[in-house]
Amino acid sequence: MQGTSAKTPTAAGEAAAPERPLVKLDAGVMQREGAAAAPQVEPIIELERVSVRYDGKPAVRNVTFDVGSNLITALIGPSGCGKSTLLRCLNRMNDLIPGAVVEGKIRYHGQDIYDPEVDPVELRKLIGMVFQKPNPFPKSIYDNVAYGPRVTGMKGNLDEIVERALRRAALWDEVKDRLKDNAYSLSGGQQQRLCIARCLAVEPEVILMDEPCSALDPISTARIEDLMVELKERYSIVIVTHNMQQAARVSDMTAFLTVESDEHGVRAGELIEFGPTERIFTNPADPRTEAYVTGKMG
Numbered sequence: 001m002q003g004t005s006a007k008t009p010t011a012a013g014e015a016a017a018p019e020r021p022l023v024k025l026d027a028g029v030m031q032r033e034g035a036a037a038a039p040q041v042e043p044i045i046e047l048e049r050v051s052v053r054y055d056g057k058p059a060v061r062n063v064t065f066d067v068g069s070n071l072i073t074a075l076i077g078p079s080g081c082g083k084s085t086l087l088r089c090l091n092r093m094n095d096l097i098p099g100a101v102v103e104g105k106i107r108y109h110g111q112d113i114y115d116p117e118v119d120p121v122e123l124r125k126l127i128g129m130v131f132q133k134p135n136p137f138p139k140s141i142y143d144n145v146a147y148g149p150r151v152t153g154m155k156g157n158l159d160e161i162v163e164r165a166l167r168r169a170a171l172w173d174e175v176k177d178r179l180k181d182n183a184y185s186l187s188g189g190q191q192q193r194l195c196i197a198r199c200l201a202v203e204p205e206v207i208l209m210d211e212p213c214s215a216l217d218p219i220s221t222a223r224i225e226d227l228m229v230e231l232k233e234r235y236s237i238v239i240v241t242h243n244m245q246q247a248a249r250v251s252d253m254t255a256f257l258t259v260e261s262d263e264h265g266v267r268a269g270e271l272i273e274f275g276p277t278e279r280i281f282t283n284p285a286d287p288r289t290e291a292y293v294t295g296k297m298g
């Protein structure tokens with residue numbers, strides 16, 4: 001599988017990117033400076049007419065868009081429109097759901113990820129996932145981060161790999177003196193950053209985040225949002241969020257989905273609009289997008 005060549009691991013101890021100031025957008029939502037400019041999308045993942053069914057029942061229909069390299073792409077839309085389903089397609093997590101069938105093409109660096117030659121376990125190392133609720137293992141902080149490198153037999157000094165991942169997840173300073181403590185002794189926000197560190201430890205290229213802040217307080221949420229903006233220097237991120245302010249604050253590109261009926265009256269999630277986040281929130285092309293982002297629908 002292609003894909004690791006673009007990555008240049010750096011030594012532990014690198015400085016975190018400076019926090020970006022917030023700027024006000026016309027729509028009254030706050031967005032970090034830099035995310036406002038219309039970004040160039042150099043695709044790392046391409047979705048082409050992707051449809052998903054569960055036990056024959058359509059959940060998502062004909063979705064086409066590109067996930068840009070080193071950008072944050074937000075998937076937004078009302079409950080049940082298929083955001084999580086679509087996210088799980090991107091690293092074949094739907095393979096683990098009995099009855100789930102994915103159609104269409106998903107290409108990662110141009111390669112069809114559903115090709116029988118592709119090993120989904122290898123794919124998930126390159127396209128990692130962070131879930132809604134922090135889900136650390138009942139192990140020490142160190143062992144949580146070391147878990148992936150150990151089971152995948154990653155080469156290198158394990159202490160350095162753990163430190164690097166914890167630094168990139170902006171958690172090192174808070175845990176460096178308690179690495180042997182159980183992960184459950186951390187706060188919810190720290191646990192979520194630990195899960196991000198666990199994901200980063202195996203050197204992914206893409207991070208999928210399914211409502212990563214929904215179980216967190218506003219301060220922990222702000223830390224994760226800052227972290228996401230720092231991480232995109234090195235990784236490509238796709239985030240599912242119900243929080244439109246969050247999508248507007250952190251993402252560069254936004255895909256808006258909603259449930260629509262086809263000509264036979266069969267309902268499934270469809271992509272209504274995809275584009276630079278600033279435009280989607282301030283000047284959407286479709287009235288359904290406008291209704292959703294202004295809170296009149298969903």
Ligand SMILES: Nc1ncnc2c1ncn2[C@@H]1O[C@H](COP(=O)(O)OP(=O)(O)OP(=O)(O)O)[C@@H](O)[C@H]1O
Nearest residue numbers: 054059077078079080081082083084085086097269
């Ligand atoms: N494991 C599953 N088995 C059967 N149907 C499923 C499964 N997961 C999702 N669905 C169905 O697929 C559709 C899309 O669900 P999905 O969870 O992807 O939407 P969502 O936009 O992420 O929703 P929410 O915002 O509420 O989390 C829904 O109709 C849902 O009931």
